[in-house]
Amino acid sequence: MNYRGLSFWHDSVPDSLQPRAPLPGDGRTDVAIIGGGLTGLWTAYYLLERAPGIRITILEKEIVGFGASGRNGGWCSALFPASTAALERAHGRQAALAMRQAMVDTVDEVGRVASAERIDCDFAKGGTISMARSAVQLRAAEGEVAEAARYGVDAITLLDDAPGGALAATLDPACARLHPAKLVRGLARVLERHGVEIREGTEVLDWAPHSVATTRGTLECDFVVVATEGYGATLAQTRRAVLPLYSLMIATEPLPNALWDEIGIAHGQTFTDFRHLLIYGQRTADNRFAFGGRGARYHWGSAIRPEYDRVPRVFEHLRNTLVDLFPQARDAAITHTWGGPLGVPRDWHATASLEASTGIARAGGYVGDGLSTTNLAGRTLADLITGRDTELTALPWVNHSSPRWEPEPLRFIGSNLGLLAMTVADAEERVTRRPSVAARLMAPLVGH
Template identity: 70%
Template sequence: MVDTVDEVGRAVAELGIDADFAKGGTLAYTRSPAQRAAAEAEVAEARRLGVDQLELLGPEAVAAAGADGAVFDPACARVQPARLVRGLARSLVGRGVALYERTPAIEVAPHRVTSPSGTVTADTVVLALEGYLPTLPRFRRRMLPLYSLMIATEPLPDTVWDEIGLRHGQTFTDYRHLLVYGQRTADNRFAFGGRGARYHWGSSVRPDYDRAPRVFEHLRRALADLFPAAAGAAVTHRWGGPLGVPRDWHASVWHDPRTGVAFAGGYVGDGLSTTNLAGRTLAELITGDRTELSALPWVGHVSPRWEPEPLPFLGANAGLAAMTLADVEERVTGRGSLAARVMGPLTGA
């Protein structure tokens, strides 16, 4: 995964895609004793696994409000994902790939995908629908669609960015339980997102779920809390979409040559570079050309199904409430949250 960040940059450069790729690393701020302890534990665990590039920074190195330090990971890059996916699509079409948009798949079977306009047959059908997988009835319990929403501000002057302390190419987060994430865009905006939207009954996925005014306001307040210098910035864009969450929160890649069905997914929001690695791994599994990618731990893993309703509805929304409570609990007590430990197996912690 560390190497794949550079692989995405290499592919962008080779294909001439203007996707604002800039590898500036990511800062994960610590803003309480409990968050500092979580950061120290993460750095220690990474070093045990042989990932030694994480750097624990002190308060003198960060400018986020209330931060007493951060973890810096250089293996992260900023990218404009819409430009990236459009550039990849143009590249494929230019090489003769037939790409059909606005053509929903209504059924998938071995060697076959059915759409309202007809049936497509192929030696291999790849399921790579992520949060949209539950829209196919046969796979409804294979993935839980949890929504993550984003906002973008107006461009901010360089003087504000100097005060904030984020360079071009840097992304950021912190160690709260109700996840947030952001970046400084190429045109000097904040692009900032996070969880907070509820799960919808029956793994329902609808375009109007992409917009939740309450969550957008929560994100605006969270951004202002992290960076008071941006408190007065106008929010110019709001959007969102569903993430794909497997029952064990474990991404996987597999190929069944008997049925001609392959799968990649379960990225839980960390999919931009992960899909690159999954695609290269799938190519090996399908063609039979093996390298070290084919032996990665996620190859062949099959996550269990989610329970039938109402358990996902109750559990997912209880988990959302628990993570909100956990952040309040840690701010008040200064200790690791009991609510987070209790809900950890459900929320992937």
């Protein structure tokens, strides 16, 4: 496989991307981690802190950072898939506030580790600018600021001077721009220096308490960590636990500093607006737009295939949307197009869990908010596995169990109708100039 071609991030990472040696056969380890993404790597990192000398083996079918951990939008944010209001309804106010504070703190923790371990991942904490481009979106922006003030954790403010000709914008300081492939690949090298075995080209077939079966042999262990995110849909045990939803991205050629001054997005800043069909972007360290969004449909049977990573219709939509936001980018060449699946639990509520009786731990269901949440998951799983009772193990997502997704054809119909509903909601607001009825009806189904 041409791993360079997976994304702009893989193409620009200073790494050979040469696969590591696979599992050499049957063996034993203390902790077997299924999946070479950020959840698995962060779990290993913090296990080493809490239990020096622990033996850890990471099993990856492709290469470290092959999936969402290496292809995402590069937002290290405090976003959590379930809203604060939804967390409050489910777990109570204090638990919801604790979860929010943990997420805000996690942004700085990622930056701290990157600095301490000398992982050059272009980390720059400039916050997220969310543009309000209509009267309806302005009311949504004002509502977001008011809700943040009511809970008192997120320091979101309203800006009158907004980029892109927007009416206004909010600024959430709890977000950093980074290069995700540099982070995940750099973290893997740190782990190897500390004795963690990373076995690539090793496909996991099944797992049970204290055992993982792969195409290369069986690994006996004390704990199993399942960290497969959207790719869990391809495995029998987790097929209906997560739905793989595709998100696609484009990257432009580097743009001059003078043009960026005109655009109004500074280094370290990420950006979005208040539409319902999500978009997200950043100014990269080398002055490109890296811009993405939803819009690709769900595929029957939760299928994941390389051809689904690239949908010309969606790429064209992303380009048009980018130019609509920032007309200064109209002549910028698109140098890279890519995509991949992210993991969506049935209730849009991520989890970090350990079944003490079996020694099987799992984390995921980030719905695209995983670049920072994976770090919190790694710290939490490390505490659970080492038997610690901490503030992290008391958070409301710990041992949360989401319902299973419906069987086909209900899963196919429901997920694609949901995608259509968000498209309709944006059109509805443009026409009626009022908050969308369709979006209000969908809100409880998408974690709000």
